[in-house]
Amino acid sequence: MDLNLSDEQKLLRESVERFVAGSYDADHRRKMANDPLGYSPAVWKQFAELGWLALPIPEEFDGLGGGAVEIGILMEAFGRGLVSEPYVATVVLGAALIDRCGSAAQKQAILPKVADGSLKLAFAHSERAARFDLAKVAATANKTAQGWRLAGSKIAVLDGHAADEIIVSALIHDHHGPSGRIGLFLVRATAPGLSISDYQRLGGGRACNIELSGAELPEDALLGDGHDALPAIEWAVDRAMAALGAEAVGIMQTLLDTTLEYTKIRKQFGRPLSANQVIRHRLADMAMQVDESRSMALRAALKVESPPLDRARAASGAKAKIGKCARFVGEQSIQLHGGMGVTEELEVGAYFKRLVAFDTLFGGSAHHYARHAQLGRTSVPA
Known part of the structure; x- marks a missing residue:
């Protein structure tokens, strides 16, 4: 290839x-x-x-x-x-x-x-009790004579405060299909019954929590024909994890470059820090972790349109591995900068915060190691 x-x-x-x-x-x-x-x-x-x-x-x-x-x-x-x-x-x-x-x-x-x-759009799916399980949805959508009535709450909606339309997942209750299937609904940000409370995300950007208190929606608010949307949600989230993995690689590369340059100009006992063999080994370890993460992010991107099992394993493998590498690179960068690593002037802390936020989006490394292992057991014939 x-x-x-x-x-x-x-x-x-x-x-x-x-x-x-x-x-x-x-x-x-x-x-x-x-x-x-x-x-x-x-x-x-x-x-x-x-x-x-x-x-x-x-x-x-x-x-x-x-x-x-x-x-x-x-x-x-x-x-x-x-x-x-x-x-x-x-x-x-x-x-x-x-x-x-x-x-x-x-x-x-x-x-x-x-x-x-x-x-602008946003996707509201995460709920407090779900614990990163995409199949767990408590919000409901009941069929009415005029359309749909949505009720429930969503958390950690990326950039939901800036969206014109929010795509909300909910369990469909009607007479045209199995009860409890997940549907996706387009909700105007100004719709009655929808309340948004936004907050600043760690590392930049914003997110919000939303509450749906009997929000009335028209018939065509339901995306598509109402079939279970869980496979599409899993595909979209795996796709987003591949994209966020690539973003994390860019952050890690910046931290590596910044740290390498700092150790060349920062002197201790009359010698640059980079002249110390132990420092060189740590920089080499950082570079290796960045390259491994870049490979995993590319693999996840290449597998986005693969069969669901292959795609999910690639996405979870990338999320778990990149999350672990990102924490190592971020911590090493701060330590090698010493006290300067936590000052606003160098922005090393801002980049590290974004990596910490990445590790928790759509589940941390521990969650995706477990998901990857479970998917591996699924792929082995009985």
């Missing part, structure tokens, strides 16, 4: 790295950290103009028809700049679920607006 990037992919990487290097400096990141919106609408508009919002959307809906590898190229560069725009929520999760589950009319109404930047 040829794992080298194509000419188009190389151009994409060069363009996004150049954009991030020129637009995301320390001052911009501090400004976004204190901004109640958490991201820049002007930068989001530039994302649309550059075609990044349209990248994975099918061509018939004004997209570019890209795949998970192209998303990974973007996300790795985003990690280098600690980008806080709602790309994962809108494009990687939201648009993917619309494309996978929506009707032709719903796709035509939504996907072109995502591509041009005029519509």
Whole structure:
């Protein structure tokens, strides 16, 4: 298998790295950290103009028809700049679920607006009692004469405060199929009965919790024909984990580069820190962990459209391995910077915080080691 990037992919990487290097400096990141919106609408508009919002959307809906590898190229560069725009929520999760589950009319109404930047999405699925189990949903959707009535609560909705439409998962109760199947519903952010409480995420960006108190929705709020959406949810989350893994690789590479440069200029007893053999070994270990993580993220991206079992094992393997490597690289970076590692001037702490947040999104390393092992047992014939 040829794992080298194509000419188009190389151009994409060069363009996004150049954009991030020129637009995301320390001052911009501090400004976004204190901004109640958490991201820049002007930068989001530039994302649309550059075609990044349209990248994975099918061509018939004004997209570019890209795949998970192209998303990974973007996300790795985003990690280098600690980008806080709602790309994962809108494009990687939201648009993917619309494309996978929506009707032709719903796709035509939504996907072109995502591509041009005029519509932002969020995906509300996690619940307090679920403990990262995607099949556990307590929110309900009851059929009414006018449409649907949703009730329940969701937590840790990525960038839900900025979304125009929120895709909410709920158990369907009607007379047209088995009770208890999971459906996906489009809910306007301004819909009566929906309340949003947002908060700042560790490492930048924002998330929110939502409460649904008998929210009344029209008939066409249900995505698609109402079949069980759990397989599509699992696919979208595995896809998001591959993208977030690539972002973590970009963060880890930045920490490695920053630490390497610091040990060259920081002197102790008249010699640079990098002249110490023990320090060199630690830097070599960091570099190895970054390379291993990059390989795992690429493998997860390449397996996104594979059969469900192969895709899930690749995604969980990447999430578990990258989470472990990310913590090692982050901790080593802070320790090798000494007291400077926790000051705001160097931003090492900000990058480390984003890695800590990555490790908990969609389940930590321990959860995904267990999931990977369980899937491995499933794949072995009895």
